[in-house]
Amino acid sequence: MPRLADLLLLLVMLTSFVVLGTTRLSTCIRAVAFQGLLLGMLPLALYPNGELHTWGLAVGTMAVKAVILPRFLSWAIREAAVRREVEPRVGYALSLLLGVVAVAAAFAISTGLPLPERTREMLVPAALATVIIGLFVLITRSKALVQVVGYLMLENGVYLFGLTHVERVPFLVEAGVLLDVFVGVFIMGIVVFHINREFDSLDSARLTELTDR
Amino acid sequence: MSRSALVGLALLLGVAPLLSGIAARTKARLTGRRGAPLLQLYWDLARLRRKGVVYSRTTTWVFRLAPIVLVATAALAACLVPLDGRRALVSFSGDFVAFAYLLALGRFFLVLAALDTGSSFEGMGASREVTVAAFAEPALFLAFIALVLATGSLSLGGALGAPLTQAWPTAVPALAMVTASLFLVLLAEGSRVPVDDPATHLELTMIHEVMVLDHSGPDFALILYGGALKLALFGALLVGAVVPRAGLAPGLGLAVLVLGLLGVAVLVGIVESVTARLRLSRVPQFLTAASALAALAVILLLVR
Numbered sequence: 001m002p003r004l005a006d007l008l009l010l011l012v013m014l015t016s017f018v019v020l021g022t023t024r025l026s027t028c029i030r031a032v033a034f035q036g037l038l039l040g041m042l043p044l045a046l047y048p049n050g051e052l053h054t055w056g057l058a059v060g061t062m063a064v065k066a067v068i069l070p071r072f073l074s075w076a077i078r079e080a081a082v083r084r085e086v087e088p089r090v091g092y093a094l095s096l097l098l099g100v101v102a103v104a105a106a107f108a109i110s111t112g113l114p115l116p117e118r119t120r121e122m123l124v125p126a127a128l129a130t131v132i133i134g135l136f137v138l139i140t141r142s143k144a145l146v147q148v149v150g151y152l153m154l155e156n157g158v159y160l161f162g163l164t165h166v167e168r169v170p171f172l173v174e175a176g177v178l179l180d181v182f183v184g185v186f187i188m189g190i191v192v193f194h195i196n197r198e199f200d201s202l203d204s205a206r207l208t209e210l211t212d213r
Numbered sequence: 214m215s216r217s218a219l220v221g222l223a224l225l226l227g228v229a230p231l232l233s234g235i236a237a238r239t240k241a242r243l244t245g246r247r248g249a250p251l252l253q254l255y256w257d258l259a260r261l262r263r264k265g266v267v268y269s270r271t272t273t274w275v276f277r278l279a280p281i282v283l284v285a286t287a288a289l290a291a292c293l294v295p296l297d298g299r300r301a302l303v304s305f306s307g308d309f310v311a312f313a314y315l316l317a318l319g320r321f322f323l324v325l326a327a328l329d330t331g332s333s334f335e336g337m338g339a340s341r342e343v344t345v346a347a348f349a350e351p352a353l354f355l356a357f358i359a360l361v362l363a364t365g366s367l368s369l370g371g372a373l374g375a376p377l378t379q380a381w382p383t384a385v386p387a388l389a390m391v392t393a394s395l396f397l398v399l400l401a402e403g404s405r406v407p408v409d410d411p412a413t414h415l416e417l418t419m420i421h422e423v424m425v426l427d428h429s430g431p432d433f434a435l436i437l438y439g440g441a442l443k444l445a446l447f448g449a450l451l452v453g454a455v456v457p458r459a460g461l462a463p464g465l466g467l468a469v470l471v472l473g474l475l476g477v478a479v480l481v482g483i484v485e486s487v488t489a490r491l492r493l494s495r496v497p498q499f500l501t502a503a504s505a506l507a508a509l510a511v512i513l514l515l516v517r
Contacts, residue, residue, distance in 0.1 A: 007386060010386045010513070017509075021501075021502050021505075091498075092498045092501075096502055096505045097504075100504075100505050100508045103509060103512055104508075104512050107512055107516050111516075
């Protein structure tokens, strides 16, 4: 069973790389939806003899991260008629290389962290890598919708980290994380629409032009 | 030096021109056409063999030497690969570096010959070819490093031989990523579709084909054969990495090799049918993705 969890974590990291390397917004969203699906399957793989709590977490995560949020994002794409290509400040090839550096750094850091002994081997480095890559996407992409994807990946990383403590920390923590994501995406969606309506663009560099004269 | 390794080398040399025929046939079938005969490249080679050679007055001995060097280096590189899945004809510590740079030497001479003609189109092709090669090389080396880490053997003969059989059950994800990375490198090194298009006839879009426009007759036959051999060689690497055959009987191992090569050719044909060629500026990104995959595999193998 732990083998299956390692495989899922690996796929989580690979989907992050898809987001780093792709030029199409729709592929970005599909990748992050797939990542959400993987994250939903993880609690079941990590705690095979799990009770109701684990199942609830799995189903809730899949519903929110793999169905609702991606639907919301693709709806935003259609409504806003965003150009399919993202225009990064850091090139795709360099992004991929920096992604590898991030994964290497995550593995290097997590060996030195003073963690409780119960944590699974791959979970912490995968969480760190996903957080770093999500943050990287958030910083370097100029289209607001891709930044939402980056934010989602960041939250996915936080969720992965939370999985190390599922047995001890109550259900509320995970629910909070889900809510956090939902609210964040909701607000950013509204912002996206505003930018789109006002300036006919989703480029967040234009946000600096927002002044109240 | 074992007999089965020699037979393997002969098989590889013999079957190499068939692969592009199978890839082309797969592509034709998937797009609803009948396609050229499977043995087309053999007939082409035989026809070119009978033809005369035309040399431009601007060319020098480099131009005449290049086709021979291309085929010779590819054949030498084939000696380093354990074709029967047990041992290679020639094996020494660190021979995967020799493998990579023997192929690079052949490419270097091909590029020199292209520049030797003084044609601006061929110079352009040469520049593109070298660019692609520069991006494919890190991916190939990272894949080799991952294989070395997984098997603890510093030669191709070992890394694709018996130790790999034990390595697969313990490191499935890493080795799967190495395989994917090697396949992407194969597409680039074999001048196949996402990177280059072997069927194009417009100089502006060609990479590999534009470099050899001035070659004719037996020289051109050698170049075509060298290209086919290189594709087969990477196919053999791929088959070696996916199916460790050290436990099989030598004859069975060779049969698996040939079947695997045909399978790789079909896969190449499928990829060519379902993907469009990448814009030239996107090719480095494609190969960086291959490097990233192999690098992840290396990281995974280092921390396990």
